[in-house]
Amino acid sequence: MTDRSRCAVLVLVLLMARGGTANAQVPDSALGAVHALNARLDSLEAGTCPTGPPVQIPAHPSGVPGADSLLSALDQLNQRVEKLVAQRCLGAAPDTTTDDLAALRAAADSAAGRPVSAPKDTTAAGGTEFIGRQRNGSAMNPEISATGDIRLIGEDGTEHFKGQAREFEVGLQSTLDPYSTAKVFLSFEEDHVEAEEGYLYWTGLPGRIRADVGLFRQPVGDLNRWHLHALPESEYPLVYRRFFGDDGLSGVGLSLYTTLPVSLVHGTHEIWAQATSVESDPLFGTQRHTTLLGRLQNFWQLSRSTYGQIGFTALGGDNSDSALTSRVLGLDARLTWRPPNAGTRKDLTLRAEGYQFHSTEAGLTQTRYGGFVDAAFRVSQRWILGARYDYVETPRGPDTNEWGIAPAITWWQSEFVYLRLEGQHLDNSVNGTDNRVLLQAVFAMGPHKHETY
Numbered sequence: 474m475t476d477r478s479r480c481a482v483l484v485l486v487l488l489m490a491r492g493g494t495a496n497a498q499v500p501d502s503a504l505g506a507v508h509a510l511n512a513r514l515d516s517l518e519a520g521t522c523p524t525g526p527p528v529q530i531p532a533h534p535s536g537v538p539g540a541d542s543l544l545s546a547l548d549q550l551n552q553r554v555e556k557l558v559a560q561r562c563l564g565a566a567p568d569t570t571t572d573d574l575a576a577l578r579a580a581a582d583s584a585a586g587r588p589v590s591a592p593k594d595t596t597a598a599g600g601t602e603f604i605g606r607q608r609n610g611s612a613m614n615p616e617i618s619a620t621g622d623i624r625l626i627g628e629d630g631t632e633h634f635k636g637q638a639r640e641f642e643v644g645l646q647s648t649l650d651p652y653s654t655a656k657v658f659l660s661f662e663e664d665h666v667e668a669e670e671g672y673l674y675w676t677g678l679p680g681r682i683r684a685d686v687g688l689f690r691q692p693v694g695d696l697n698r699w700h701l702h703a704l705p706e707s708e709y710p711l712v713y714r715r716f717f718g719d720d721g722l723s724g725v726g727l728s729l730y731t732t733l734p735v736s737l738v739h740g741t742h743e744i745w746a747q748a749t750s751v752e753s754d755p756l757f758g759t760q761r762h763t764t765l766l767g768r769l770q771n772f773w774q775l776s777r778s779t780y781g782q783i784g785f786t787a788l789g790g791d792n793s794d795s796a797l798t799s800r801v802l803g804l805d806a807r808l809t810w811r812p813p814n815a816g817t818r819k820d821l822t823l824r825a826e827g828y829q830f831h832s833t834e835a836g837l838t839q840t841r842y843g844g845f846v847d848a849a850f851r852v853s854q855r856w857i858l859g860a861r862y863d864y865v866e867t868p869r870g871p872d873t874n875e876w877g878i879a880p881a882i883t884w885w886q887s888e889f890v891y892l893r894l895e896g897q898h899l900d901n902s903v904n905g906t907d908n909r910v911l912l913q914a915v916f917a918m919g920p921h922k923h924e925t926y
Contacts, residue, residue: 506530506547510554522562527555615647615655618919620702629908638663639913640701644921649673658700669700670723685728690721692745692768693786694805694826697721702915705822705849706879707895711863712843715875716801716830717753722788724749724764740773755830755868756799757792764790782807796835799869803828820851830868841866857883875901890916 506528513523530548622639641661648654653675660669672687690698696705697713701720708714713721726749733742744767751757751764766788774780786803804827811820827844843865851857860880867873881895897909 506551510547510551513554513558517557517561523558527551527558615645616920618644618646618917618921620644620700620915620917620922622702623914624707625912627910629906634912642669642700642702644919646921652677669720681731683730685730686726688723688725689728690723691728691747691749691766691788692770693717693722693766693788694784694803694828695782695807695824696826702917705847705857705859705883706861706881707893707911707913708879710826710845710847710861711875711877711899712826712828712845712865715865716755716828716841716843716868718755722751722753724751725761726750737771738773740771743770743772744768745770751790756801757790758795758797760792760794762790762792764788778812779808779810781809796833798833800831801828802831818851818854822849823847830866832869834869839869841868855885857885859883871903873902875899888922889918890914 509528513528516523528551530544530551620640620642622641624637624639625634626637627634639662643659643661645657646654653673655673657671658669660667668688670687670689672685672689674683674685676683678684690700692698693713696710697717701709709719709721724747726747728745728747728749730743730745733744735742747764747766749764749766750761752761756762756764766786768784768786770782770784772780772782782805784803784805786805787801789798789800791798805825807822807824809820809822824847825844828842830839830841830843832839832841843863845861845863847859847861849857849859858881860878863875863877863879865875867875877897877899879895879897881893883891883893885891891914893911893913893915895911895913897907897911899907901907
């Protein structure tokens with residue numbers, strides 16, 4: 474019982490006694506009891522124990538309008554005061570089931586003839602909630618995430634494994650205002666540091682358009698947008714590396730994305746249009762050159778557990794310095810089976826992508842083909858079995874080809890860490906074969922962990 478609650482309750486009782494109930498008439502002995510109760514509470518507030526016997530509440534006078542209810546309230550208040558005296562001065566166990574202030578308020582409500590109010594719960598729905606409106610420095614900080622990709626590689630013809638810190642990636646993301654969001658991803662590799670992505674985007678523009686400006690991975694097929702640590706195998710498909718570059722295709726420029734307002738066979742259809750400056754040795758040789766890209770992606774929910782996706786990609790650009798023109802056409806398909814009642818424990822994803830690379834350089838025209846087939850089967854919550862077959866013809870050069878296969882077993886220790894054992898067999902029509910065994914450990918921290926794109 475605090476001084477504030479004590480005074481509030483006693484003043485309320487005095488008001489009721491004096492005029493809170495219009496027809497109440499209270500004898501002087503009742504008012505004397507109020508003063509006696511006040512004295513005992515003063516002693517408790519001062520940290521001392523009250524002296525003298527408990528306060529005696531006078532008998533209820535008959536025939537006095539309103540007196541019965543007020544004297545009953547005084548009797549209840551007196552009982553509460555004596556409980557406090559017993560707890561603080563006589564060592565009685567505290568009553569944890571009843572709130573003192575709530576009980577006194579209920580007694581006062583009853584005496585005044587008002588409905589007894591329920592105790593307030595400020596944590597429940599509808600209760601009082603206090604919200605701070607301050608903007609401190611930490612509220613302005615971006616969300617920070619980081620991933621690490623560590624590998625042990627055993628190569629054919631060597632006796633020892635080679636350690637490799639393949640990549641450390643730091644991601645910064647922040648909603649700048651109600652209209653735009655920014656993302657920045659920095660990649661730290663063994664021999665260099667670079668910005669993998671860094672772009673600003675707006676959503677909710679007219680025509681349901683999303684606009685991106687900056688450096689971003691481009692929507693070629695199903696996997697080019699994915700970061701290295703999120704791939705189903707340890708490396709990008711061979712056709713990405715040979716047709717676009719070792720890390721796939723990315724560019725600096727403008728991207729527009731929207732969903733089409735029509736639906737074919739109950740599908741959803743997405744479209745990208747991008748104009749970027751791309752640095753890609755297979756496409757353009759040296760330096761950055763303007764590239765135009767368009768992609769149509771179609772999605773169908775085939776059943777509650779199965780969905781399919783088919784995409785078409787076209788891109789191209791020119792290097793006027795060397796009279797080089799490059800065009801790439803791509804077709805990709807994906808089928809995923811994921812039962813709703815076992816979505817975290819069992820799923821199967823099949824991918825297939827094929828590309829045509831057409832180039833003209835110094836009057837010489839070449840057409841090359843490449844593609845891959847990939848399968849990933851989650852057999853339990855932690856274990857995934859996968860394999861990928863690659864085939865590609867070398868662009869802009871001698872007529873050579875490569876094929877490879879990469880089976881993998883991935884174990885998810887948790888949503889923050891996974892380990893992967895992968896075999897790699899690569900057969901080049903000129904350079905022969907290359908075999909590897911790779912152990913990969915990937916960890917992630919922060920709110921955005923193993924994002925696919």
